[in-house]
Amino acid sequence: MSSTPEKRISILISGRGSNMEAFLKAAQSGTLSGRVVRVISNRPEAPGLATASEANVATTVVDHTLFESREAFDAALVDAVSQDSPDVVVLAGFMRILTPVFIDAFLGKLVNVHPSLLPNYPGLNTHQRAIDNGDKEAGATVHYVTNELDGGPPILQVSVPIEPGDDAASLAARILGFEHIIFPEAVNWHLQSRLIQKADGAYLDGKKLPATGTLWEWQA
Known part of the structure; x- marks a missing residue:
């Protein structure tokens, strides 16, 4: 008997990630119909990375300062997110204006507050x-993200x-x-x-x- 695959959530942050914490708590309590599989930040010093690690969630840094253009950064971000095949990508205080390179890759799965x-x-x-x-x-307002x-x-x-x-x-x-x-x-x-x-x-x-x-x- 096959079971329904667990839904996968990727979260993008730039700072302490208080909304990210809300997702971690909801997943832990069983009120969220999915699991946070990775937290990604564009800032290596983001306090939310430690919070995610303490919750045994994988973390990745894609430092925007290392890229010559927004499009190059967004392409690297697409690669970082895609490795987990998430069902939804949550922007939880992610302080970057995203280009179509990223948005179009996850259109219909990208949610922001x-x-x-x-x-x-x-x-x-x-x-x-x-x-x-x-x-x-x-x-x-919680909304889907478009260009x-x-x-x-x-x-x-x-x-x-x-x-x-x-x-x-x-x-x-x-x-x-x-x-x-x-x-x-x-x-x-x-x-x-x-x-x-x-x-x-x-x-x-x-x-x-x-x-x-x-x-x-x-x-x-």
Whole structure:
């Protein structure tokens, strides 16, 4: 009697990898329908590499400073990721703008979390921009990655009230805690084949998701 092959997750990080830790904990607890097979960083000094090693997860460094172009780095990154034949590639604080060389190699399997309610505030400094704009809410969006920066189909969003006295740091810290919940949940849908990316958007259980993804419900 054959068993279903275990789903494989590769994670890319650039720093401490707090979202990566959320995936490791979810896998360890059995709430994630897959196993983290490798953590890859573009920075040799990334603290998250030690965290992954302590969890007995293979690690690889592909140092972007050693390459003459983004495309050359991305080609090496494709090789590093491909060795494990992952079912999904998770960008967990991977601070590199990826070129089509990498994105096209894993299109439909590449998932990121962005710290804003996309399509609002793509790019950097999202929390400060939301505060400066007088927004009442901020949040995070899990989305598939395409060649449009932060423009891939949204999957799952969490909305968090901006409180009086919030600054970018306090807002970021509060939202990060919710990222640790929604990111593994959305990736789990993909691993369970409930979630797929098509040319016109993301589909969950056969139904096209709204342009902002589905909203995660939380208890205040």
